[in-house]
Amino acid sequence: AQSVTQLDSQVPVFEEAPVELRCNYSSSVSVYLFWYVQYPNQGLQLLLKYTSAATLVKGINGFEAEFNKSQTSFHLRKPSVHISDTAEYFCAVTLANQAGTALIFGKGTTLSVSS
């Protein structure tokens, strides 16, 4: 079965510092990976996704992620964070069968940016 593991539940960082949020996946078949962000009391917004094109994926708000097949990872990075990046970040994989497609989320990483 396909799944994702987010290795850090909380990541505190100072403003303008770089950040990496880690995600590992497990799958025996082709995999499609997503990073979503959820700000407090809001829905989820797509940051970026990997769908078998370039392994380095650039997303919104200055985020990027690199698909690494040998390490089964899809870590999210930003070179310089802002206070406004404080949010919950979810890595997800799509699981499909004949009936339809579902997003399977990791447990989430809380990014806290302080000044």
Add this chain to the structure above:
Amino acid sequence: DTEVTQTPKHLVMGMTNKKSLKCEQHMGHRAMYWYKQKAKKPPELMFVYSYEKLSINESVPSRFSPECPNSSLLNLHLHALQPEDSALYLCASSQEGLRTDTQYFGPGTRLTVL
């Protein structure tokens, strides 16, 4: 326009009440989803509609009843809920329901069951 709207934003109901959550999108998407998110947890899939037909039901209790009246609307009817059903209910939609499709989420309805 990549907006998914949900009403109401907040809902408080007793265990004997009947209420409905509504979701709407005008992006021409043919797949729509209901997710349930408990506090400090990731969203969990409840239902998937593909081309207005229920395609996935993740063993959700019958007190939750989904309905897709047309390709733009998705409802979730609630009846005889339990306090543990209190959560954020998120609606999402995607183009065709393919694995590579982006799912666009609404802001959610925060449900409290007393």
